[in-house]
Amino acid sequence: MADSPSRILVANGPNLNLLGTREPGLYGAATLADVETLCAETGQRLGLEIDFMQSNHEGALVDAIQAARGTAQGIVINPAAYTHTSVAIADALRATELPVVEVHISNVHAREEFRKHSYVSPVATAVIAGAGLNGYRFAIEHLASVLEG
Numbered sequence: 001m002a003d004s005p006s007r008i009l010v011a012n013g014p015n016l017n018l019l020g021t022r023e024p025g026l027y028g029a030a031t032l033a034d035v036e037t038l039c040a041e042t043g044q045r046l047g048l049e050i051d052f053m054q055s056n057h058e059g060a061l062v063d064a065i066q067a068a069r070g071t072a073q074g075i076v077i078n079p080a081a082y083t084h085t086s087v088a089i090a091d092a093l094r095a096t097e098l099p100v101v102e103v104h105i106s107n108v109h110a111r112e113e114f115r116k117h118s119y120v121s122p123v124a125t126a127v128i129a130g131a132g133l134n135g136y137r138f139a140i141e142h143l144a145s146v147l148e149g
């Protein structure tokens with residue numbers, strides 16, 4: 001029997017539901033639905049199943065990450081503002097023992113001081129910031145190569 005395809009959780013944090021209308025000078029004109037399409041197309045090309053979610057709530061993100069322990073082989077996460085505040089999300093990611101790629105649409109290092117610290121980065125296999133929406137594509141491609149071994 002053929003192996004079932006690897007599954008990647010793509011999780012998005014608070015305010016990313018507003019993509020397209022929120023500070024378009026920083027985050028661009030594309031919407032979260034465009035990000036989902038990009039991730040689905042990338043997954044299809046690489047033979048990966050994509051579970052895509054967004055929440056404005058820290059606990060919902062923790063629940064989704066915990067659920068990925070049993071269902072996914074890797075995680076792409078844009079934790080948005082929780083990047084800079086959430087020990088709970090970092091702990092949940094660590095507990096999965098899965099490869100994690102942290103994505104930021106903007107270059108957080110070229111912005112305010114508080115955006116330069118990430119609780120998630122020490123848990124991440126790779127961090128992509130400032131590549132716009134392409135960051136999600138690069139993240140999925142990276143996980144595909146990690147999972148191939």
Ligand code: DQA
Nearest residue numbers: 078079080081104105106115
């Ligand atoms: C962000 C950067 C964060 O600092 C910010 O709070 C966001 C989006 C990004 O994708 O560039 O909401 O994660």
